[in-house]
Amino acid sequence: MSSISVKIGPITHKNPVFIASGICGYAEEYSPLVNLSRLGGVVTKTITMEPRAGNLPPRIHELPHGMLNSIGLENVGLVKYVAEKLPQLNQHRDIGVMVSVAAETEDEFVRLADAFAAEDGYDGLELNLSCPNVKGEALDQGRNPQLVERITRIVKSRLPKKSLWIKVTPNITDVGSVARAAEQGGADAIAAINTVIGIDFNLETGKPVFARGSAGYSGPAILPIALQKVWECAKAVSIPIVGIGGISNIDDARKFFLAGATAIQVGTALYADPGLPERIIDALEANPEWVTQRALTRAVVR
Amino acid sequence: METRTNDSYVFTPSNAGEFTTRVLENVHLSKRYYLLRLARPANFVEPLAGQFVHVMVPSMDAGERFFLRRPFSIHDCTRDHIDLVIVEAGPGSQALRHTRAGDHVTFYGPLGQPYPVLPGKRVLGIGGGVGLAPLYFYGFRAPGGLGENYRLLYGARTREDLFLDHVPLERPGVVLSTDDGSRGFKGNVVQLAARELERESADAIFTCGPTIMMRAAQKLAEKHGIAHYASLENRMGCALGACRACVVPTTLGGPSPYRTVCHDGPVFDASVLVWDELPIP
Numbered sequence: 253m254s255s256i257s258v259k260i261g262p263i264t265h266k267n268p269v270f271i272a273s274g275i276c277g278y279a280e281e282y283s284p285l286v287n288l289s290r291l292g293g294v295v296t297k298t299i300t301m302e303p304r305a306g307n308l309p310p311r312i313h314e315l316p317h318g319m320l321n322s323i324g325l326e327n328v329g330l331v332k333y334v335a336e337k338l339p340q341l342n343q344h345r346d347i348g349v350m351v352s353v354a355a356e357t358e359d360e361f362v363r364l365a366d367a368f369a370a371e372d373g374y375d376g377l378e379l380n381l382s383c384p385n386v387k388g389e390a391l392d393q394g395r396n397p398q399l400v401e402r403i404t405r406i407v408k409s410r411l412p413k414k415s416l417w418i419k420v421t422p423n424i425t426d427v428g429s430v431a432r433a434a435e436q437g438g439a440d441a442i443a444a445i446n447t448v449i450g451i452d453f454n455l456e457t458g459k460p461v462f463a464r465g466s467a468g469y470s471g472p473a474i475l476p477i478a479l480q481k482v483w484e485c486a487k488a489v490s491i492p493i494v495g496i497g498g499i500s501n502i503d504d505a506r507k508f509f510l511a512g513a514t515a516i517q518v519g520t521a522l523y524a525d526p527g528l529p530e531r532i533i534d535a536l537e538a539n540p541e542w543v544t545q546r547a548l549t550r551a552v553v554r
Numbered sequence: 555m556e557t558r559t560n561d562s563y564v565f566t567p568s569n570a571g572e573f574t575t576r577v578l579e580n581v582h583l584s585k586r587y588y589l590l591r592l593a594r595p596a597n598f599v600e601p602l603a604g605q606f607v608h609v610m611v612p613s614m615d616a617g618e619r620f621f622l623r624r625p626f627s628i629h630d631c632t633r634d635h636i637d638l639v640i641v642e643a644g645p646g647s648q649a650l651r652h653t654r655a656g657d658h659v660t661f662y663g664p665l666g667q668p669y670p671v672l673p674g675k676r677v678l679g680i681g682g683g684v685g686l687a688p689l690y691f692y693g694f695r696a697p698g699g700l701g702e703n704y705r706l707l708y709g710a711r712t713r714e715d716l717f718l719d720h721v722p723l724e725r726p727g728v729v730l731s732t733d734d735g736s737r738g739f740k741g742n743v744v745q746l747a748a749r750e751l752e753r754e755s756a757d758a759i760f761t762c763g764p765t766i767m768m769r770a771a772q773k774l775a776e777k778h779g780i781a782h783y784a785s786l787e788n789r790m791g792c793a794l795g796a797c798r799a800c801v802v803p804t805t806l807g808g809p810s811p812y813r814t815v816c817h818d819g820p821v822f823d824a825s826v827l828v829w830d831e832l833p834i835p
Contacts, residue, residue: 275792275797276796278796297798303808304810305811311798312789312790312791312797314620319621472621520621521621522792523621523791523797
């Protein structure tokens with residue numbers, strides 16, 4: 253185990269660099285371009301009980317400082333994921349495999365957790381309580397601390413030996429209260445942040461670019477927002493924080509550790525620069541003190 | 555030369571790679587079009603007609619950065635170079651136009667499902683505007699090449715957009731059209747295709763160009779009861795089938811009716827596409 257390993261909940265990851273959910277699909281797709289075995293891990297694309305068709309295209313829109321997406325949780329559904337994707341991921345058991353899941357109701361979270369309790373070949377779940385691109389449910393869950401605590405508790409009780417990360421939305425005034433609720437519910441980590449809600453208009457049609465109007469904004473523009481939310485979470489909870497949002501170079505990654513993150517996820521930057529996660533790992537291995545450097549003292553035990 | 559058919563060939567990106575290479579030439583073709591000639595990297599596998607490369611737009615100055623790569627169909631590929639014919643459609647394709655010989659460009663590829671190779675079948679290629687590239691390339695990859703079993707119809711707005719000084723299109727097997735009649739058939743290329751099919755039938759048509767053109771070509775294919783393979787474009791994220799950004803609606807089943815242009819396409823059996831709902835009109 254190298255000197256930049258990090259412990260999150262029950263799992264020790266060999267390094268703190270992950271690929272964010274939604275970016276790399278079910279991971280295998282990226283194997284031609286990314287040496288997956290070097291990563292701390294991957295968070296696979298959010299899955300739901302039933303397959304989802306996703307939103308009407310167009311689904312992606314580039315802006316001068318970031319990117320809007322409106323994918324809408326298109327996914328193969330639980331049954332196919334377990335039958336086809338988990339076995340593929342089993343080839344990568346040398347890295348962390350976190351499965352992103354979303355559900356519309358608490359009962360559905362119970363069913364998902366029960367289904368995963370019967371499976372192996374992954375390290376834990378990242379609960380997507382913050383997708384802005386589907387109707388109502390996911391984002392509303394993530395804005396309600398009581399609900400976040402309940403969902404976290406029922407999933408953790410069914411998967412006590414697995415790692416449980418709660419992915420939070422930046423589209424809320426007090427992210428600390430949601431992070432605290434997740435911690436109270438037994439979460440092993442807070443993953444912060446999901447995309448920032450944004451919108452853009454097509455001047456030719458006079459209509460929003462996307463059929464659903466609002467969409468999720470990512471890329472370099474959201475870096476300071478993400479850092480600030482991680483900073484707030486770090487002050488609110490003592491469990492580890494996984495920092496996500498706008499990382500497009502090594503310096504950006506360092507800032508998340510300063511803000512209080514234990515690990516990081518690279519998202520949108522992977523599209524342009526699939527070599528970035530490995531370069532960040534190289535830099536951290538050369539400078540392991542960067543991983544533990546904090547701008548403020550946390551009560552967290554690493 | 556490749557002779558396998560699409561029936562048995564399902565592309566996976568496993569032989570695609572990431573490369574940084576030199577621009578050999580950036581040729582002005584017309585007001586809107588240019589030809590980017592890249593040095594072919596040693597390990598770039600032999601591409602098939604219809605496949606594309608996903609190009610990182612270099613930042614020309616500190617204030618301009620691009621977060622998404624741009625997919626471009628391969629126009630030609632020799633031992634030494636890869637040619638891309640690009641139309642200025644936005645800031646990315648404008649920035650790429652400013653690259654000069656010696657500049658470095660990063661891309662990955664070759665990617666996507668190619669046009670099928672159909673030995674013994676008569677294929678009519680119908681290209682409009684920037685849709686020339688894969689159909690031109692197919693002329694080098696079709697069994698027997700451009701000629702009896704592969705005829706190419708290519709239409710542009712004006713004679714200038716045919717860029718005949720740079721791309722040798724005036725040759726046997728090619729028929730040209732312009733909207734204004736300044737060269738070749740006067741009218742659009744689907745009107746030309748209708749005329750050509752009356753003269754001599756075909757077993758399949760291959761199209762690439764504006765959606766409105768390919769949609770009209772699909773009606774033509776239905777009328778003649780022949781196969782139609784269309785090469786689509788869309789905005790892409792990963793270009794590897796992972797992110798689900800570049801999807802188009804189809805009549806196919808499965809968890810979703812959507813298929814990715816990057817990985818399930820860009821060449822599709824046109825009969826499965828929902829032509830009225832394609833994201834790029």
